[in-house]
Amino acid sequence: MPFAHLVGIFPRSEKVVELSRAVDRGRASPEELAAAIAEDERRVIALQQEAGLDYITDGQLRWHDLLRPLATGIPGMYPGGIVRWFDNNTFYRHPVITGPLEPTGEAILRVLNLPALAGIRWKAIVPSPYALVELSENRSGRAARQVLDDAAAVLRAEAQALEAAGCAYIQFSDPALVTLADREDVARARDALAKVTDGLRVRTALHTFFGDAGPVFEELVKFPVDEIGLDLYATSLDDVRAEAAGKTVLVGALDGRNSLIEDVDTLVEQAVRLRERLGPADVALVPNCDLEFLPWDVAAAKTRRLGEAAQVLRTAVA
Amino acid sequence: MELFPTQEIGSLAKPAWLVKATRGQKPSAADLAEIDRWAERLGIEGTAELKALLAAERPDRERIRDWAALFAIRLQEAAGLDVVYDGEARRIEMYEYPVRRIAGFHFYGHVRSFDNKYYRKAAVVDRVRLTEPFHLDELRYVKSVARRLVKIPVSGPYTLADWSFNEYYLKHVDASVRDLSARAYEAKRAFALDLAREVLHPTLHALAEAGADWIQVDEPAATTHPEEVPILVEAFNAAADGVRAKISIHICYSNYRALYPAILQMRVDHLALEFKNTDDYDVVQIFKEHGDRRELGLGVLDVHSDVIETPEEIRDKLLGAAAVLGAEKIWANPDCGLRTRTWDVAFAKLQNLVLGARLAREAVARKG
Numbered sequence: 001m002p003f004a005h006l007v008g009i010f011p012r013s014e015k016v017v018e019l020s021r022a023v024d025r026g027r028a029s030p031e032e033l034a035a036a037i038a039e040d041e042r043r044v045i046a047l048q049q050e051a052g053l054d055y056i057t058d059g060q061l062r063w064h065d066l067l068r069p070l071a072t073g074i075p076g077m078y079p080g081g082i083v084r085w086f087d088n089n090t091f092y093r094h095p096v097i098t099g100p101l102e103p104t105g106e107a108i109l110r111v112l113n114l115p116a117l118a119g120i121r122w123k124a125i126v127p128s129p130y131a132l133v134e135l136s137e138n139r140s141g142r143a144a145r146q147v148l149d150d151a152a153a154v155l156r157a158e159a160q161a162l163e164a165a166g167c168a169y170i171q172f173s174d175p176a177l178v179t180l181a182d183r184e185d186v187a188r189a190r191d192a193l194a195k196v197t198d199g200l201r202v203r204t205a206l207h208t209f210f211g212d213a214g215p216v217f218e219e220l221v222k223f224p225v226d227e228i229g230l231d232l233y234a235t236s237l238d239d240v241r242a243e244a245a246g247k248t249v250l251v252g253a254l255d256g257r258n259s260l261i262e263d264v265d266t267l268v269e270q271a272v273r274l275r276e277r278l279g280p281a282d283v284a285l286v287p288n289c290d291l292e293f294l295p296w297d298v299a300a301a302k303t304r305r306l307g308e309a310a311q312v313l314r315t316a317v318a
Numbered sequence: 319m320e321l322f323p324t325q326e327i328g329s330l331a332k333p334a335w336l337v338k339a340t341r342g343q344k345p346s347a348a349d350l351a352e353i354d355r356w357a358e359r360l361g362i363e364g365t366a367e368l369k370a371l372l373a374a375e376r377p378d379r380e381r382i383r384d385w386a387a388l389f390a391i392r393l394q395e396a397a398g399l400d401v402v403y404d405g406e407a408r409r410i411e412m413y414e415y416p417v418r419r420i421a422g423f424h425f426y427g428h429v430r431s432f433d434n435k436y437y438r439k440a441a442v443v444d445r446v447r448l449t450e451p452f453h454l455d456e457l458r459y460v461k462s463v464a465r466r467l468v469k470i471p472v473s474g475p476y477t478l479a480d481w482s483f484n485e486y487y488l489k490h491v492d493a494s495v496r497d498l499s500a501r502a503y504e505a506k507r508a509f510a511l512d513l514a515r516e517v518l519h520p521t522l523h524a525l526a527e528a529g530a531d532w533i534q535v536d537e538p539a540a541t542t543h544p545e546e547v548p549i550l551v552e553a554f555n556a557a558a559d560g561v562r563a564k565i566s567i568h569i570c571y572s573n574y575r576a577l578y579p580a581i582l583q584m585r586v587d588h589l590a591l592e593f594k595n596t597d598d599y600d601v602v603q604i605f606k607e608h609g610d611r612r613e614l615g616l617g618v619l620d621v622h623s624d625v626i627e628t629p630e631e632i633r634d635k636l637l638g639a640a641a642v643l644g645a646e647k648i649w650a651n652p653d654c655g656l657r658t659r660t661w662d663v664a665f666a667k668l669q670n671l672v673l674g675a676r677l678a679r680e681a682v683a684r685k686g
Contacts, residue, residue, distance in 0.1 A: 011430065012436075023434075024434065064432070064434075065432070087542045089539070089542075090429075092432065233498050233502050236499050255498075258485070260483070269496070292430055293429055294426075294429065295428060295429060295439075296427060298427075
């Protein structure tokens with residue numbers, strides 16, 4: 001049965017934006033800001049529940065970027081300078097790896113609002129080990145292969161901790177795989193992810209975005225996860241030559257980088273086209289990427305629309 | 319003009335007294351001392367009027383901005399630059415300033431730039447239309463006081479489109495185009511071309527008629543999406559069509575290799591690019607490989623560092639590029655606007671830019 005959920009960081013509200021600035025100028029306390037973020041996390045959770053989404057996130061509102069919780073929480077790396085985040089007018093701090101990475105299993109849990117997620121079927125979103133390494137700078141003197149192994153061990157500890165904390169679904173985000181990788185990289189990325197997911201009982205997904213997944217889709221379906229995600233604003237379905245090979249496919253048809261609220265028909269049509277073309281085990285309607293590129297109100301409206309489209313799609317499929 | 323002419327690229331930091339006046343605040347004693355210090359350094363007289371303006375109950379902000387522009391112009395002239403402007407003293411920044419003067423846009427709220435930094439991003443919700451010509455008054459003022467050749471920077475159509483949400487044009491893509499990525503491309507093209515034809519084209523013509531000898535079109539987003547470089551070129555040509563002025567393009571923090579070969583079709587006289595940030599001056603070779611004979615503004619000052627580049631280092635970069643493309647094609651400039659540097663740092667960098675260009679000239683002359 002088709003389902004739907006969010007795949008990345010939700011934007012911060014206007015109130016949090018104002019409070020962030022006030023903290024910078026010494027006019028509000030960090031505690032006031034933290035309280036406002038926690039309140040927004042509860043609002044994002046409620047928004048997804050009301051929209052009927054199947055897995056719920058806390059919006060990752062404490063995350064400055066996809067890599068930051070690991071860059072700040074894992075011994076052996078730290079957040080470095082500001083670097084452009086792919087083809088966006090947005091930036092991230094690229095992690096600098098200075099030595100062996102030490103698995104802790106605490107970095108992601110530290111930035112989740114677990115009390116607000118209690119009793120809910122929730123999902124966690126983390127970078128894939130390949131993305132973590134590819135988007136970092138290796139100053140450790142260790143070989144690239146060793147660093148990738150380190151990253152896999154780090155993420156395995158995080159995934160196990162998430163599973164133990166009640167997480168129902170772990171998404172590994174990887175924009176690098178469809179923008180920077182060559183074929184050899186894809187094989188290395190798959191092997192690294194296998195070290196993370198081996199033995200996990202939660203549902204797992206690899207979500208790709210910002211790049212054309214068509215040329216590597218045949219390889220992506222061999223990754224050791226239950227679901228594969230595509231960004232349909234960067235991937236032309238007409239150019240995807242392989243089939244889904246029993247995987248569920250995340251249909252990234254809701255544009256996280258444009259404010260136009262899609263029609264339900266447009267979203268459903270894309271899911272139907274993908275089902276016809278790739279023959280997946282199932283489909284999930286999702287945004288193509290994080291919604292953090294949008295203002296809060298627009299992201300909220302898109303989340304509601306995603307739920308409406310998923311409902312129509314379920315009826316159509318049934 | 320002599321070999322290796324020098325130019326500024328865009329914005330300078332706004333003095334504290336200007337920022338405070340814009341916010342309705344009074345200047346501090348330290349701000350007033352800065353006025354005196356720079357006035358003396360740059361040979362500016364009559365600052366009593368500026369101080370009176372700043373102290374007024376209802377300050378004349380336009381006159382205060384005139385003063386800010388004058389200080390920026392004199393700073394560049396005192397550094398010895400051949401081509402100057404006003405450091406964009408009147409503009410908030412390069413996106414919001416023009417977008418506020420174009421009908422068809424709507425601001426929803428803030429989006430994140432990084433960490434806790436945010437900016438306001440507009441959505442195009444209707445067909446774009448120029449509501450008021452912009453930059454004309456500032457050009458007239460600069461022309462009235464500048465003692466050097468003037469170059470006016472203008473935000474380019476592709477970057478304005480790329481930095482905006484696109485609603486109107488996406489709604490109007492032919493329904494037969496079903497692929498989402500193809501729809502997004504078509505919508506981007508229509509948006510950028512409308513900005514070029516309906517907004518930039520009349521603006522550039524108006525500036526040329528008002529006496530602009532040289533217009534710099536800023537396109538920092540040029541290679542953000544390499545597959546869209548043809549849109550960049552098509553929009554640029556539409557904007558600049560028939561404009562009777564020297565036209566240059568400024569691009570920074572981009573993959574210049576992605577520009578070729580499409581940019582060969584761009585009808586532009588001069589490309590001013592950032593190089594110092596990456597120190598990848600080998601990129602100059604791509605001009606030669608593609609037979610590109612246009613002028614090249616070589617970025618030799620890092621605008622994100624307080625380290626003052628030495629004249630000798632600047633000379634060597636200029637001579638290196640000249641060896642590949644010919645000295646008569648090479649201009650010297652910062653990578654981008656120096657607005658993130660203090661005026662002291664910016665001034666020192668620009669002074670060395672001028673000295674470095676002089677050393678390069680002398681080296682060429684010695685070779686005969």
